[in-house]
Amino acid sequence: MSVSTRKITPSLWFDSEAEKAAAFYCSIFNNSAVTKTSYFGESGPGPAGSVMVVEFEIEGQPFIGLNGGPHFTFNPAVSFTVHCSSQEEVDYYWTKLVEEGREDQCGWLQDKYGLSWQIVPDSLTEMLQDENTEKAEAAMKAMLQMKKIIIADVKKAYDEAR
Structure with a gap:
């Protein structure tokens, strides 16, 4: 199209x-x-x-x-989310997009042009939306400690919650 x-x-x-x-x-x-x-x-x-x-x-x-010239630049108020089905996908997109860029918190990064991206595993979204608020909070707390999301570490915190 x-x-x-x-x-x-x-x-x-x-x-x-x-x-x-x-x-x-x-x-x-x-x-x-x-x-x-x-x-x-x-x-x-x-x-x-x-x-x-x-x-x-x-x-x-x-x-x-x-x-358009140097009049405007990107900032994290606008970002693009990349939905990932596995840690391998997270690692791939993270590595490629952050090259010459900057790592930020909670799965965010800025590429070498200053454009912000969120590299988000689908399983993270599922854990954060769990109706069991203790499990969801444990996943959130684990994620907040990370730059690139490590699914296994978030899942461990999630599984250990009641």
Whole structure:
């Protein structure tokens, strides 16, 4: 589905790295590709012939990357959640996305472009939503001590609660 046929498409503002960022994200996720690149013309505002907009898809979700200059930067108020079915998936996405970036608490990280991601095991969500509040609280307490989520450690705390 093209960007123009979607009702909502996330648009990401980069200084000048939209093309590199799109290639980086597409190299990490399956079913991902750059779908269109547009360039500045003589009227600017960027240098003529340089990349203005990159349209790309990650796992079927379209995105737009705009080279808009240094006026705005990312912050953790907006993040993208990657749902993971195993520790292997958590480890894979964490390692790839945090490369040259920064680890944050509770499964959050910022990639090398400053974009925030949450790498979340599905089992963590299930434990945190358990109707047994003692078990859910134990899982929460364990998670709050972590940067990258280690499922076995959260599960151990969860299982030990009553």
